[in-house]
Amino acid sequence: MALVPSAPRDKYPPLPDDTFPWKEPPAVAITPCDPWPPPYYLEDGLRKVTPYHFTYNTYCKQRWRGREILDIFASEFRDRPAEYYEQAIVEGRVVLNGQPVPSTKTIVNNGDMISHTLHRHEPPCTAKSIGIVHEDDDLIVIDKPAGMPVHPAGRYNFNSIIEIMRADRGYGWNPLPCNRLDRLTSGIMFIGKHKQAAEVMSAQIRQRTVKKEYITRVVGEFPEGEVVCEKPILQISPKLGLNRVRANGKEALTVFKRLAYYPPTARDRTSQQEELPGETDAQGQPWKKLQGYSIVRCFPVTGRTHQLRVHLQFLGHPISNDPIYANQRVFGPSLGRGHSESENDEDIMSRLSRMGKEEVADAVAYHDEMVEAYEKRKAERMTGENCKVCDTPLYSDPGVHELGIYLHARRYRCEEGKWDYETGLPDWALPPPGYEGLAESMKESDPLAVDLKQLGLEDGEEGGKDAEPMNGSAKAQLDAASDTRTAVSSVV
Known part of the structure; x- marks a missing residue:
């Protein structure tokens, strides 16, 4: 017997009154441009990044709950003046749960996703290399240079420990920090090579x-x-x-x-x-x-x-x-x-x-x-x-x-004497x-x-x-x- 193609079926068959039982969720904004390799260049002892377009996606923090969206941007972010954020909301560069924001006074609630697309200008960081104190199959113990943040945050993205190490070892590698230092602080940090190693070291630090x-x-x-x-x-x-x-x-x-x-x-x-x-x-x-x-x-x-x-x-x-x-x-x-x-x-x-x-x-x-x-x-x-x-x-x-x-x-x-890492x-x-x-x-x-x-x-x-x-x-x-x-x- 010959095989014949069947007609496509609706994902959600209509009810008798032609209504759908469930509404598709709104699409969450994604990064419109993710350059790889990162557009680094070195100049005057600094690691710089050529400006690029990027979309920030962040869930509502606890202290943001019940506040107006413009108030959140104006009070939490120092990078740009409140007038910029007001215009970005009005023009649709800031969206809430993938949808245009009706007003600058729109209330942000728990679970909301805020997305902000902009032309990103990253600050330079030091051009010093990340020192390796110890490395095995599970962990990399690094000597973090001062002036380099650990995670992408605020104005920093590619100029961070995580992204610099990823650029050095390959796009598919996922470095997992086990502890954190301030951007301005230098010294010992632990980077897990896989999830289990990161969880074990993080647990030791927490305990x-x-x-x-x-x-x-x-x-x-x-x-x-x-x-x-x-x-x-x-x-x-x-x-x-x-x-x-x-x-x-x-x-x-x-x-x-x-x-x-x-x-x-x-x-x-x-x-x-x-x-x-x-x-x-x-x-x-x-x-x-x-x-x-x-x-x-x-x-x-x-x-x-x-x-x-x-x-x-x-x-x-x-x-x-x-x-x-x-x-x-x-x-x-x-x-x-x-x-x-x-x-x-x-x-x-x-x-x-x-x-x-x-x-x-x-x-x-x-x-x-x-x-x-x-x-x-x-x-x-x-x-x-x-x-x-x-x-x-x-x-x-x-x-x-x-x-x-x-x-x-x-x-x-380690207080049990199992390991001990230090720098000069x-x-x-x-x-x-x-x-x-x-x-x-x-x-x-x-x-x-x-x-x-x-x-x-x-x-x-x-x-x-x-x-x-x-x-x-x-x-x-x-x-x-x-x-x-x-x-x-x-x-x-």
Whole structure:
């Protein structure tokens, strides 16, 4: 018997009244252009990306629920002014669940997908290569360069650890980060080669069976001995990346130990008199009275966002090249020392919002280290020019001094002794010319490490997910040991 083709059938046969029982879901916007390989090019020590068209797809975050769509864009994203987002919604470049948005006042609800198509301009990142500390069949342990974000986020996509490694190893390879560092932070990170390996390592980190240690360089002469800072941290502005010590914040605990102090040289003191025009605070005082710097070892017991940066600022010794927390134009001559009240938050956010736009994000280290005037002015800020394709305001390239801060994840180790990975000290942590000081990695017999073990304290992760609160037993042991260490109240 011969085979004959059958007539096509409707996917959903009509009901007697010619209605369909189910409505097709709206199509979700997809990236209209996904260039491969990524359009990288290297220039002046920077990894750059040629602008390209791209569609952001993101589900409604918890803090967005019940808010107007224009309010979300205007308050959460700093890249473009509110007028741009309003026009994008009206013209259909922003859609909700694949459908045009009826109004800029449309409410966004849980489960909604927001899509935004635009001509994407990625900021440059460092051209330094990603260091490989260890690699096996399951994991790659990398030494992350400063100035390179881990995941595509915000203005960054191809200029991220994930996409750079994918470009190096092939489009089909899917690197799976097991921990996260801030974009400005360098150091140890774990990349899973497959899902099972990533889940195992991530579980170890969540269970606090991994000990972490950071090295930083801070303003001034940090106190000797162990300094414990137990101050809660609250997110003030997700748009600006600002976090502060607040009584109603999340519990946070960090242990610090000074490794070295380097006072200012005679040359530094002389250069203090060579102040650049206009670089004084409102009281006519120098932006920063030179006082040298310290190299400090950090053990975060909890893992709040910006925990080390915020605690160091609160103690009066911010990371000396931190563009947020060591910025005198934002926090004034005191650099936010001991601040825990909210009365100045609006002024601080207003001043911080101008950094990188109308003003250079100028940390105190640029004065302490005698950076030449032209280098200080070579910083990311709006140029006043617009893109010829999309009319987006363009930014200048960041200076080398903006690509990272003096914060390095130096060592990660398993408390059971199964593995231990570390890097050498960064160049900025080595003794300056004419000084003697720490030039090698620290040994396991360090008194702070022994003391932490006795206290039963467990490390957290700077910039990672919120960790569980410290248990009462650990707190009691810490209180009992308070007579042997410097309390926060005596430092501030």
